[in-house]
Amino acid sequence: xxxxxxxxxxxxxxxxxxxxLSALKPDIFLTSENILNVLSxxxxxxxxxxxxxxxxxxxxxxxxxxxxxxxxxxxxxxIMVMIPELAQxxxxxxFNSMLQWMVDNPTSxxxxxxxxxxxxxxxxxCLNGTLITxxxxxxxxxxxxxxxxxxxxxxxxxxxxxxxxxxxxxxxxGLVPLYKTLEKTVLTTAGKLEKEVLExxxxxxxxxxxxxxxxxxxxxxxxxxCIILFAVIVVIAGFVLKFTRLxxxxxxxxxxxxxxxxxxxxxxxxxxxIYTLTGLVVAIGALIATSRTVSAQPTAGITLELxxxxxxxxxxxxxxxxxxxxxxxxxxxxxxxxxxxxCTLLGISTNIQLIVIGAIIITAVAxxxxxxxxxxxxxx
Amino acid sequence: xxxxxxxxxxxxxxxxIALRMTGIxxxxxxxxxxxxxxxxxxxxxxxxxxxxxxxxxxTLMKILAGVHLPDTGTIxxxxxDCKFANPxxxxxxxxxxxxxxxxxxxxxxxxxxxxxxxxxxxxxxLFLNNKEMIRxxxxxxxxxxxxxxMTARVEELPTGDCQIVEILKALRRNASILVMDEPxxxxxxxxxxRLFEVVRQLRRQGLTIIYISHRLEEIIDLADxxxxxxxxxxxxxxxxxxLDIPKIVHHMVGRELNDFFPQxxxxxxxxxxxxxxxxxxxxxxxxxxxxxxxxxxGVAGLVGAGRTETAxxxxxxxxxxxxxxxxxxxEVQINSPADAIKQGVAFLTEDRKRxxxxxxxxxxxxxxxxxxxxxxxxxxxxxxxxxRIAAEVAQKISIxxxxxxxxxxTLSGGNQQKLxxxxxxxxxxxxxxFDEPTRGIDVGAKAEIYSLLNHLAQQGKAILFISSELPExxxxxxxxxxxxxxxxVGNLDTKKTxxxxxxxxxxxxxxxxxxx
Numbered sequence: 001x002x003x004x005x006x007x008x009x010x011x012x013x014x015x016x017x018x019x020x021l022s023a024l025k026p027d028i029f030l031t032s033e034n035i036l037n038v039l040s041x042x043x044x045x046x047x048x049x050x051x052x053x054x055x056x057x058x059x060x061x062x063x064x065x066x067x068x069x070x071x072x073x074x075x076x077x078x079i080m081v082m083i084p085e086l087a088q089x090x091x092x093x094x095f096n097s098m099l100q101w102m103v104d105n106p107t108s109x110x111x112x113x114x115x116x117x118x119x120x121x122x123x124x125x126c127l128n129g130t131l132i133t134x135x136x137x138x139x140x141x142x143x144x145x146x147x148x149x150x151x152x153x154x155x156x157x158x159x160x161x162x163x164x165x166x167x168x169x170x171x172x173x174g175l176v177p178l179y180k181t182l183e184k185t186v187l188t189t190a191g192k193l194e195k196e197v198l199e200x201x202x203x204x205x206x207x208x209x210x211x212x213x214x215x216x217x218x219x220x221x222x223x224x225x226c227i228i229l230f231a232v233i234v235v236i237a238g239f240v241l242k243f244t245r246l247x248x249x250x251x252x253x254x255x256x257x258x259x260x261x262x263x264x265x266x267x268x269x270x271x272x273x274i275y276t277l278t279g280l281v282v283a284i285g286a287l288i289a290t291s292r293t294v295s296a297q298p299t300a301g302i303t304l305e306l307x308x309x310x311x312x313x314x315x316x317x318x319x320x321x322x323x324x325x326x327x328x329x330x331x332x333x334x335x336x337x338x339x340x341x342x343c344t345l346l347g348i349s350t351n352i353q354l355i356v357i358g359a360i361i362i363t364a365v366a367x368x369x370x371x372x373x374x375x376x377x378x379x380x
Numbered sequence: 381x382x383x384x385x386x387x388x389x390x391x392x393x394x395x396x397i398a399l400r401m402t403g404i405x406x407x408x409x410x411x412x413x414x415x416x417x418x419x420x421x422x423x424x425x426x427x428x429x430x431x432x433x434x435x436x437x438x439t440l441m442k443i444l445a446g447v448h449l450p451d452t453g454t455i456x457x458x459x460x461d462c463k464f465a466n467p468x469x470x471x472x473x474x475x476x477x478x479x480x481x482x483x484x485x486x487x488x489x490x491x492x493x494x495x496x497x498x499x500x501x502x503x504x505x506l507f508l509n510n511k512e513m514i515r516x517x518x519x520x521x522x523x524x525x526x527x528x529x530m531t532a533r534v535e536e537l538p539t540g541d542c543q544i545v546e547i548l549k550a551l552r553r554n555a556s557i558l559v560m561d562e563p564x565x566x567x568x569x570x571x572x573x574r575l576f577e578v579v580r581q582l583r584r585q586g587l588t589i590i591y592i593s594h595r596l597e598e599i600i601d602l603a604d605x606x607x608x609x610x611x612x613x614x615x616x617x618x619x620x621x622x623l624d625i626p627k628i629v630h631h632m633v634g635r636e637l638n639d640f641f642p643q644x645x646x647x648x649x650x651x652x653x654x655x656x657x658x659x660x661x662x663x664x665x666x667x668x669x670x671x672x673x674x675x676x677x678g679v680a681g682l683v684g685a686g687r688t689e690t691a692x693x694x695x696x697x698x699x700x701x702x703x704x705x706x707x708x709x710x711e712v713q714i715n716s717p718a719d720a721i722k723q724g725v726a727f728l729t730e731d732r733k734r735x736x737x738x739x740x741x742x743x744x745x746x747x748x749x750x751x752x753x754x755x756x757x758x759x760x761x762x763x764x765x766x767x768r769i770a771a772e773v774a775q776k777i778s779i780x781x782x783x784x785x786x787x788x789x790t791l792s793g794g795n796q797q798k799l800x801x802x803x804x805x806x807x808x809x810x811x812x813x814f815d816e817p818t819r820g821i822d823v824g825a826k827a828e829i830y831s832l833l834n835h836l837a838q839q840g841k842a843i844l845f846i847s848s849e850l851p852e853x854x855x856x857x858x859x860x861x862x863x864x865x866x867x868x869v870g871n872l873d874t875k876k877t878x879x880x881x882x883x884x885x886x887x888x889x890x891x892x893x894x895x896x
Contacts, residue, residue: 243761245752252749255738262697262735263750263803264721322740 009367010314010331013360017335021342028345036224042337043230044069044285044292046330048304049311050237051278053329056312057241058274059254059321060132060139065282066304067150068124070297072286074154076117077163077296083109110168117290118283124150125279129272147305154298163296170225172291177203177222184216226288233281238326250274254321310357311336314364335360397459398423398588399444399557404453406439413439414612416453421557421605423458426579426589428599428620431609432632432848437592440609441559444590445477446470457557476550477559482542484534491517491530494548520548525581540571547578558582559590564598565684576602594682596625596887608632625888626880633850633879641827641855642834648858649673651709652842653811658703660693665866666703671811671842676833678857678874679846680882686866687846688730691813695720695727707811721750726809728800730816730846736800737788744770744784746799751806773802777832794825801832812836813844818852830856850879862886 021029028034048065055062087099102108124146131142182199198216201207207218241247249270252260261267290296315332317324336357343353399421406414414436421427431437442448444455446464455462457473464470470477484493491514492499500516502509517530528537528544537545543563550558560579564572579589579602593599599606600620607617608631616631653671658664664686671677679687692698694705696714705712712723720727729735737746747770752758755769767784774781779798781791788799797817804812814833818826833856837843847853853860854874862870862885870885 242763245758245761248745248749248752248761251741251745252738255740256734258735259738260749262695262717262727262729264716264718265749266716266718322738 009371010316010328010335010364013364014331014335014338017338017342021338021345025345029342034341036227038334038337038341039227039230040224041341042333043224043226044289045304045307045311045337046230046333047233047281047285047288048278049308049329049333050233050326051281052308052312053315053317053324053326054237054241054250054274055139055278056309056317056319057254057321057324058250058271059257059319060271060274061143061309061319062128062139062275062278063143063305064124064128064147064150065278065308066301067147067154068121068279068282069286069289069301069304070154070299071124071150072117072121072283073290073296073300074157074163074298075120076113076287077165077168077290078113078157079116080109080113080165080168081163083112106167110165110170113165113168114171114287117287118280121279121281121283121286122276123279125276125282126272128279129275132275133268133271151298151302157298160298162298164294165290165296166294168291168294170291171229171288172226172294174225175220175222176225176228177220179203179221180205181219181221182207182212182216183219184213226292229284229288233284234326234330237281241326246270246273251322254323256322307336310361314361316368396423397421398425398457399590400456401440401444402454402456404440404443404450404455406443406448406451412612414443414450417609417612417614419607419614420617421588421590423588424583424586425604426583426591426602428603428606429590429592429609430594430596430599430606430628430632432850435609435632436612437609438561439612441477441561441590441592444470444475444557445559446475471553471555474554474556475559476553476555476557478543478546478550478561478563480562480565482546484542484545486535487533489531489533490528490537490545490548493534493545494520494552496549498552517548517552520552524548524551524585526578538571539566540568540574543567543575544578547582555587557588557590559592561592562594563591564593564595572598594887596628599628600625625884629880629883629887633883641852642831644676644834644837644856644858646674646834646837646858648675649840652707653844654704654706654709655694656704656706658690658693658705659701660689660698661701662689662692662698663866664689664693667863667866667868669861669868669871671844673840673842674837675859676837676843676845676857678853678860679844679863680848680850680853680860680870681863681886683848685863685886687863688815689866690863691727691815691844691846695725695813697727721807721809724808724810726804726807726812728797728804728812728814728817730819732793732796732800737796739789740787742785743774743779743781743788743791743799746788747773747784747802747806750803754807769806770802773806774799776805777802778828792821792825794821794828797821797825797829798832801829805836809841811842811844813846815846816848817845818847818849826852850882853882854879 048069052062052065083099084103087096087103102112128143128146131137132139180201180203181197182201184196184198185193186196188194198213201218203220203222241250249260249265252263252265253267253270257267289300311332312324312329313319313332314335315324315328315330317328339357339360340353343356397420401417401419404414404417404419417436417440419440429437429440439448443450446467446469449465455464457475462473464473485496488496494517495513500509500512514530521528526544526548528541528548534542534545547558563575567575576598579591583589591599591603603620605617605619606623606628608615608628610632649672651670652673655670656668657666658668659666667690669677679690681687689698693700694714696716696719699715705714707723707725714720714723714725717727733739738749744767748755748766752761757766770784774784777798779795779802781795788796791799817829821829830852833843833845845853845857857874860870860872860874860877860882861868862872862882864886870882872882
């Protein structure tokens with residue numbers, strides 16, 4: 001019974017926030033536009049929080065995710081910017097003709113940059129895991145160090161300046177269209193500008209612009225790519241945690257590392273896998289973040305790690321390990337996002353938002369702790 | 381039982397009574413640690429307190445030192461009634477205890493340790509007066525003829541000197557009774573000799589010393605009087621002149637086996653496990669033995685004799701430095717517990733909370749943890765089938781739980797232990813090592829564990845059974861290996877030996893084998 005309440009607590013809070021906002025601002029909050037907006041904004045945090053959940057369940061911590069996000073973005077962005085530049089100084093040869101081909105097919109440049117970013121994330125995560133296991137250092141120390149180092153490298157890469165990648169929009173603002181509409185803006189009798197839907201089209205229909213009526217345009221409606229990516233990663237991580245040996249071993253190591261070792265689990269290998277997976281999801285998050293601003297910023301993701309940890313902890317994971325779920329983490333992430341959104345809609349300043357979020361973190365963990373110590377006393 | 385009324389025995393002695401504990405009882409949960417112990421120590425003597433592991437020596441001394449409160453009984457020091465609610469009060473009452481694991485702040489200097497909590501004040505408030513502290517410390521060492529540098533850091537000192545620092549700490553507190561718990565367990569021979577000199581000198585200066593040790597030779601050498609605890613009761617107390625090692629051992633062990641143990645009806649099979657000259661840095665030296673299918677081999681020895689270390693080395697927890705391990709005639713390479721499990725070795729560790737169970741996780745997870753591969757869940761775990769499999773094994777050995785999904789910490793100690801046995805049953809291990817499997821569980825659960833061991837042996841498994849309780853070794857094992865200081869010093873057929881002999885081998889330097 002207690003366990004149920006404990007698990008329902010964050011979910012209940014989330015529902016409560018949504019209800020309150022719906023009641024206060026039904027016309028703005030409860031629009032598909034606003035909800036999709038909140039979801040796509042939380043996708044970067046959510047995706048990274050999934051990795052952090054694994055890390056925290058294993059009784060570890062990864063402070064480097066914010067810096068890693070910047071580093072992955074800078075590497076990906078850097079390559080996207082460098083390829084056309086390199087192609088210009090015509091030195092001949094196979095390499096150059098390859099670059100020329102890439103410039104002619106710009107999608108390949110974006111793809112190369114993205115893959116390079118993923119590789120960097122993979123290597124960063126692998127580095128964290130290897131340092132933690134092989135040097136037998138606490139994760140807090142290792143990732144505190146790499147947090148600083150990764151940030152440093154991302155500043156060095158372009159002397160502190162961002163790489164602009166104006167054509168890299170697919171992940172950040174791309175949509176998977178469900179339908180399209182033919183719209184026109186009209187002036188109503190009351191003197192207001194209003195959208196008028198002339199025709200609803202199938203997602204694959206295309207309209208020749210020349211056949212369009214004056215002032216009309218085609219608008220796509222659908223689900224942002226980043227939300228779909230977020231959902232896919234959540235499903236995969238949920239499966240890994242619940243149904244695979246890696247997930248099981250993660251819980252076992254976090255609950256009692258010595259016992260896990262004595263049960264024949266390769267603790268080092270498992271931990272390296274966990275930190276590497278985190279590197280991978282950070283890379284995906286970084287590509288989305290870069291694409292959203294169409295620019296790779298060396299300052300991206302400063303203090304991001306704290307938001308992520310907060311989300312995971314609000315979702316019921318224990319920093320001492322062995323406890324936590326993907327569902328909880330998603331609820332934690334959404335709770336913070338909707339809270340921010342709500343505060344903005346209600347005209348509460350960002351400064352106040354910080355205070356509210358701080359209070360929520362402490363309350364969430366305190367309630368959790370109380371429920372747990374009560375469960376303990378009834379047990380014995 | 382030959383319990384003496386100790387208080388009467390020494391009332392007429394020449395020395396005054398330094399300490400008189402009367403009718404001390406203490407219960408921890410289901411375990412009666414002490415039963416009406418009456419213990420008297422004459423002033424200015426070295427009084428040895430001996431007994432098997434778990435006999436209650438430490439509990440009795442912790443009550444004296446104010447760590448535990450007794451359930452019943454009184455403590456009198458120099459004729460005055462005392463009640464110690466915490467260690468601070470005991471220290472103020474003149475009792476200082478030196479624990480086996482020394483209680484020193486390693487990074488501080490000798491002087492800082494001696495005066496910890498009672499630093500001399502400087503003229504300015506909040507400042508320390510280091511000079512005064514060192515001067516006072518030197519005075520103390522000169523007074524007692526110690527040679528130790530006040531400004532040395534404790535971490536740089538050899539263990540023998542750390543003992544001296546502990547003694548100085550006690551002297552600085554004006555202790556009249558000094559309790560030493562296994563002071564020589566981590567000392568070299570020369571360091572131990574030096575410590576004995578110090579103890580004798582302290583006695584000459586009028587200090588009363590209660591000396592706990594497993595090493596009976598040093599007790600014969602050092603003590604004026606010996607008290608023996610067994611199963612939480614004081615069974616004997618006598619002057620050393622009237623005692624010798626066999627007599628002490630007899631008092632320590634002196635109980636009889638009952639039908640608490642299962643009938644052994646096993647025909648031994650082929651040699652299953654062969655360990656040859658196994659050595660390891662963690663403290664074992666050329667250990668060799670064989671176990672046949674269906675055989676239960678017990679391992680006796682004092683704490684620190686290398687029994688657990690032997691198990692750890694076989695199981696790949698610690699690397700071996702030399703030696704060979706063969707299972708069913710094939711030499712096996714074991715570098716990690718994972719390797720060991722693949723070779724069919726199982727290890728039930730002595731501390732199920734620290735190295736056995738993941739306490740917050742469900743019971744079924746704990747059972748299947750090393751077995752996911754061999755129950756066909758290498759790639760995908762099926763929770764419902766997993767629960768079913770766990771429940772089946774659990775039922776076989778009648779584990780009482782609140783279902784397979786209940787966290788392991790909701791089970792009683794005995795059932796937690798059975799959870800681990802279920803794990804290795806599921807693994808179908810050929811060779812099982814049990815390290816103190818009955819520690820801290822109640823009598824009923826103990827009997828169940830014994831019959832499980834017997835049952836496993838009947839299925840043709842080889843079993844190594846480490847225990848500090850001789851009666852259970854004699855009740856369960858076919859053969860008993862005795863270890864002392866990392867070496868195997870006895871390999872005895874249980875039927876042809878006695879608890880006295882095993883205790884003697886474990887506590888006294890000598891080699892003996894009656895195995896043919």
